[in-house]
Amino acid sequence: xxxxxxxxxxxxxxxxxxxxxxxxxxxxxxxxxxxxxxxxxxxxxxxxxxxxxxxxxxxxxxxxxxxxxxxxxxxxxxxxxxxxxxxxxxxxxxxxxxxxxxxxxxxxxxxxxx
Amino acid sequence: xxxxxxxxxxxxxxxxxxxxxxxxxxxxxxxxxxxxxxxxxxxxxxxxxxxxxxxxxxxxxxxxxxxxxxxxxxxxxxxxxxxxxxxxxxxxxxxxxxxxxxxxxxxxxxxxxxxx
Numbered sequence: 563x564x565x566x567x568x569x570x571x572x573x574x575x576x577x578x579x580x581x582x583x584x585x586x587x588x589x590x591x592x593x594x595x596x597x598x599x600x601x602x603x604x605x606x607x608x609x610x611x612x613x614x615x616x617x618x619x620x621x622x623x624x625x626x627x628x629x630x631x632x633x634x635x636x637x638x639x640x641x642x643x644x645x646x647x648x649x650x651x652x653x654x655x656x657x658x659x660x661x662x663x664x665x666x667x668x669x670x671x672x673x674x675x676x
Numbered sequence: 677x678x679x680x681x682x683x684x685x686x687x688x689x690x691x692x693x694x695x696x697x698x699x700x701x702x703x704x705x706x707x708x709x710x711x712x713x714x715x716x717x718x719x720x721x722x723x724x725x726x727x728x729x730x731x732x733x734x735x736x737x738x739x740x741x742x743x744x745x746x747x748x749x750x751x752x753x754x755x756x757x758x759x760x761x762x763x764x765x766x767x768x769x770x771x772x773x774x775x776x777x778x779x780x781x782x783x784x785x786x787x788x789x790x791x792x
């Protein structure tokens with residue numbers, strides 16, 4: 563079975579500080595992993611994805627995530643937070659052999675303090 | 677349109693009434709997904725369409741929930757005899773199939789359903 567755990571439902575950082583949003587997964591097969599962002603009153607959009615190529619994945623808006631198989635983690639980071647990064651972030655996993663069903667974490671709400 | 681659209685954006689209904697939620701996927705996307713997002717919670721998978729067929733209905737919470745898709749395009753999620761616990765945002769997503777694997781999902785803005 564596949565599942566995703568996001569530690570910390572709310573994270574607050576100061577503007578300019580490091581952003582670290584945690585995601586751990588469990589998967590019976592090699593996973594495909596995704597981070598989605600949901601800005602207020604908007605739909606989810608893809609930030610980045612891991613599909614078994616490079617373990618360090620770079621996404622939009624300066625975000626990146628590193629796939630660590632030994633830790634079953636796919637944490638999202640950004641070196642310097644911007645006010646516009648305030649949003650809800652969701653980690654998701656799907657089977658690599660079919661990719662037809664996605665399992666989402668419960669989300670982490672990021673607040674950026676000026 | 678360029679993205680996934682959903683209608684209505686908001687729906688308020690009385691307990692016991694039936695509601696229909698509509699999703700228009702990105703043109704050419706063969707896969708279509710419905711999710712439910714309750715307040716403060718993550719996305720709960722409901723159903724997945726490949727073309728017009730639904731190989732995975734495992735997420736539908738009860739027989740009050742049904743969905744159909746026609747013409748490999750529009751999908752309708754129907755909730756019969758709505759209950760207050762059905763109140764949530766219902767999200768639709770679509771994706772294309774590349775080299776036998778599905779690419780990332782593109783989400784619509786959601787329909788916020790409130791059952792009084």
